[in-house]
Amino acid sequence: MKRKIILASHGNFASGILNSLHIICGENDLVEALDCYVTTDFELSKVVKNIMIKYKESELIVITDIFGGSVNNEFLNYIKQPNFYLIAGLNLPFLIELSTKLVISDSVDKLIRNSLDESKMSIQFCNETFNKKIIEEDF
């Protein structure tokens, strides 16, 4: 079964982070971006519906900008569709981990859980990390 990642956001966040991914990891057509509300005639429900139909025969992973936002809420309507995985809180450590391992991974579900755990470790307050390092080096 084919696998696909779609990044979805209010505004240009999705295409912006995809550009960062390309700079760091190279071009990859596994990942696509959906920037919502950037045109005045944008219809969220219609666009999301078309995506869900287009990738019905694939394992589809959608990563949205924020839980509780309209974009995530719209995709939540399809949460029971088989082989559909929805993640809220798009960030670069998660995206890199997921996209680089997706092709070789046995289980999409497990990969998502592991990548989420790892990305949450990577998201950090560097002042605190630095102070801890100083303290460790003092002992």
Next chain:
Amino acid sequence: MKRKIILASHGNFASGILNSLHIICGENDLVEALDCYVTTDFELSKVVKNIMIKYKESELIVITDIFGGSVNNEFLNYIKQPNFYLIAGLNLPFLIELSTKLVISDSVDKLIRNSLDESKMSIQFCNETFNKKIIEEDF
């Protein structure tokens, strides 16, 4: 003391997420974006140095795309500068929490820690959240 947030990334991620923030929370000149490597003559060390000089008299918060990346590494050189706060792992729940509370918050340090904790709760695998909800409703 004035406060400033700068988002810094490889490519257009920083300006992209700033666009999303504007759509959700309205325009705000508290937050600025620095897209690195989008021009061929881009010099990271020079640009970062100029930012650190410009905001020397402010409380400066820089949020970068990823820990271990060149952008975060460059800002790490200034970690000992007073009133400078560096966070790696830019994401929208964190940015909204931080930027909407920054003006009214007593302590930048505390606000960053709290916002990081809350954003990590918000970053989630919605299939899991949905299944938990179903199980809870069954009991």
